[in-house]
Amino acid sequence: MAKPPFAGETPSGETHKDLPEGEQRPGNVLVQCPHCSRFLWVSQNQIGKKIRCRYCYEWFTVPPPS
Numbered sequence: 744m745a746k747p748p749f750a751g752e753t754p755s756g757e758t759h760k761d762l763p764e765g766e767q768r769p770g771n772v773l774v775q776c777p778h779c780s781r782f783l784w785v786s787q788n789q790i791g792k793k794i795r796c797r798y799c800y801e802w803f804t805v806p807p808p809s
């Protein structure tokens with residue numbers, strides 16, 4: 744059974760098909776890797792800290808939500 748399209752809930756409002764999973768997670772935030780432009784779920788307590796992208800393995804700082 745196909746899931747309905749994931750629309751209007753992403754921070755950028757687009758590229759929903761790149762989301763790891765089509766749902767929101769309480770306590771987690773969705774960030775976009777500046778290196779490979781993929782989206783990652785990270786814990787809110789990782790905001791402002793450096794994390795490693797699970798896709799391209801590059802490090803970047805999690806930006807605060809706008």
Ligand SMILES: [Zn+2]
Pocket residue numbers: 776777778779780781796797798799800801
């Ligand atoms: Zn990446």
